[in-house]
Amino acid sequence: MLTTLSGDRLPEWITEASDADLPGTSSFATGLYSDFDAVTVGLTTDWNSGPVEGVVNRIKMLKRQMFGRVGFPLLRRRVLLA
CATH class of the missing domain: 1.10.287 (Helix Hairpins)
Known part of the structure; x- marks a missing residue:
């Protein structure tokens, strides 16, 4: 998603990562929902700092x-x- 700027696939990735039963990955994936809009924009635009x-x-x-x-x-x- 980072290299192809396909942030529209983020909800699918979050559900797959949450179901993976990996403690770090699943907690990171559920934490992305706290600022979902900003993460999606960051993964879809080509602007960077x-x-x-x-x-x-x-x-x-x-x-x-x-x-x-x-x-x-x-x-x-x-x-x-x-």
Whole structure:
């Protein structure tokens, strides 16, 4: 469903996963009903937050490299120039 963007098959998958008698999978599947509309939209649209997550990951990496060495002004300069 994730790669083919076929969120319309989600109810079928939830019933199959709930009937599978696997404790983690069945509880996850029943938990999807709590926000069913958002999960369905997430599985049917091609929009994602990958580019934003990449930028956040890069900033966190720069912050970890400089941990305990310098202050915020140099971190800001590295983020803006990188």
